[in-house]
Amino acid sequence: MKLLMRLAVVALGSCLIIISIGLIDQLPLSRSPLERTRLPAKRLLIKANHSREHSAQLGADQQHERDLRGETGSEADRGDLAPGGLRVTRPGGPSPSPPAPVKLTAVRAYLDMFQWQYKPALAQRRRRRPPQTLGERLGWSRSNLTSAQQFWWDISPEALYPKHSEAVPHLIKEMASLPISAIEQKTGGTQLKLIITLQNEAEALVKPMRFPREQETLPNHFYFSDYERHNAEIAAFHLDRLLGFRRASPVVGRMMNMTSDLYALADDKLLKTFFISPANNLCFHGKCSYYCDTGHAICGSPDMLEGSFAAFLPRTELAKRKTWRHPWRRSYHKRKKAIWELDENYCEMVQQMPPYDTGRRLYDVIDLAIFDFLMGNMDRHHYETFRMFGNDTFLIHLDHGRAFGKSAHDEITILAPLYQCCLIRASTLQTLFEFHKGRKLSDRLRDSLSRDPLTPVLLEKHLVALDRRVDRTLQIVNECLETNETPEAVIYNDVLV
Known part of the structure; x- marks a missing residue:
């Protein structure tokens, strides 16, 4: 009797093991926390990434996942597939298939x-009464205000300026054309910024041009050590407006003369960083956390320099x-x-x-x-x-x-x-x-x-x-x-x- 009971227990245990193995085979493979977090985006990334210029990007993501799993080699190493799953077009071979249409x-x-x-x-x-603006809350009169003050007057709980603002075009025109009366470096921040005072005493935050537009983020640079681009500030203002947000301060580009606009008007601290480069150009570098040294100086070409001029927000x-x-x-x-x-x-x-x-x-x-x-x-x-x-x-x-x-x-x-x-x-x-x-x-x-x-x-x-x-x-x-x-x-x- 004891022998029969033991055989029954062994048989029952074997059945349970077989059932467990079958259930485990049906379960989805577990993912790392990083993979689980990005799963929705990755799925869309694969759907969207049909263009040739993005195949390398997706391939890098997939290769990183394979590295995390301990797999070696790339898709390109194991056949005629480029990173991202696109077929490599050999010389004289068939053309790649066109991108799939976006389904929404x-x-x-x-x-x-x-x-x-x-x-x-x-x-x-539109028939509702608009919320009170900053000017209304401060009890300002709209008469005899400068363009900058008109811009401040219109700030509301909904946006920095209304859709059909009259002040913003005037402010942009002044920042782009009025003579400069003073210049100093803005304290704080990781990279060089200037505070420029215009002839009408309005101020603008200026980011000078460092590199040509063709130079993009260096491959080995992290996002927090990337260079700042003056043209990005200009484009961001226009993009923000086109999206209907109107939450970015007005920005305009302007050419500055290194000698008459900057060197002649700079304060003592900034003036000490000016020098003549081996190419006989006037340069300066200011003082900041990143890229404020002779090796990363800002120079005229030969005596002109681009910059983005951003309107100041109201004082604290x-x-x-x-x-x-x-x-x-x-x-x-x-x-x-x-x-x-x-x-x-x-x-x-x-x-x-x-x-x-x-x-x-x-x-x-x-x-x-x-x-x-x-x-x-x-x-x-x-x-x-x-x-x-x-x-x-x-x-x-x-x-x-x-x-x-x-x-x-x-x-x-x-x-x-x-x-x-x-x-x-x-x-x-x-x-x-x-x-x-x-x-x-x-x-x-x-x-x-x-x-x-x-x-x-x-x-x-x-x-x-x-x-x-x-x-x-x-x-x-x-x-x-x-x-x-x-x-x-x-x-x-x-x-x-």
Whole structure:
């Protein structure tokens, strides 16, 4: 009897082992925290990455994943496939297949429904009384104000300036043409910035040209050690306006004379850094954390220098600003990763924290992420708001000098707030879709930048990249809509508010 019982136990154990093995075979393979966090973006990345110029980027991502799993060799080493899964075109061989069309079925369906509500809701919204501006709150009179003060007067809880601003064009014209009366270096910051006072006593923050437009981010440079580009500041202002945000301070390009505009008017501290280069050009380097030395000097060519002139925001005694740590801030470290890069549920934690748990703030952060992604700007560690408007106000879009550095690379992690939260404003989505189906963003930005004194501000490859990134953003939204039960779970209809 005991022998029979033992045989029965052994047989039962064998059956359980066989069943367990079968169940394990049906379970999905576990992924590392990094892979789980980026899974939605990676899936869209593969769908979107049909163009030849992005195959190398995707291949590098895939090769990195294989390295993490301990696999050796690349797809290109194991056959005629290029990195990213594209067939290599040998000399004399067949042409590569054309890029697959972008499918945005869920986005189109929502916007078709949205159009029925949009026009009447927008008309009703326009009849509402606009919120009080900064000038109204301060009790200013609009008469006898300078262009800069007119710009400040119009600042509201919704934007830095209204859609049809009269002050901004006048301010831009003055910054581009009025004589310079004084110049000093701005304290703080990692790279050189100048404060220039114009003849009418208005001030502008100036970033001088360091490198030609053809020079992009160096391959071995981290995002936090990249050079700042003056033309990126100019392009960012125009892009922000085309997106309908109007949260970036007005910026214009201008040519400066190294001798009469800078050397003759510089204060003593800045003047000590001027020198004559071996090429007999006048140069200076100022004092800052990065690239302020003789080897990274700013020189005239031969005596002229480009610069971006950004309008100053109101002084703190008029309108105090609050600085906030960006919830999707990068680690700014060579080896460490930020929490949001490792935690797939990070957005749920953010949504429980004030001021992201209510109101417009989280949607503003997602707008900012889309704005940064279109420009390729990874350098976003803090943001600011005006204290007088409380928490229910826009984020000020500041400091875009490290944008437009990699025309052939789309850094999808910049969109982490979008693909981790799966939230977006209806107005932002509609604007992006109009760029997709109608006149392209590249064409609109090219036309807008053509009016700047330093045109062409951007090279064509950076303009082309904008259209590609618009489509990739829309694909993420499309997948969010497909994976959620209702569009309302993803899209906040701000037009009906």
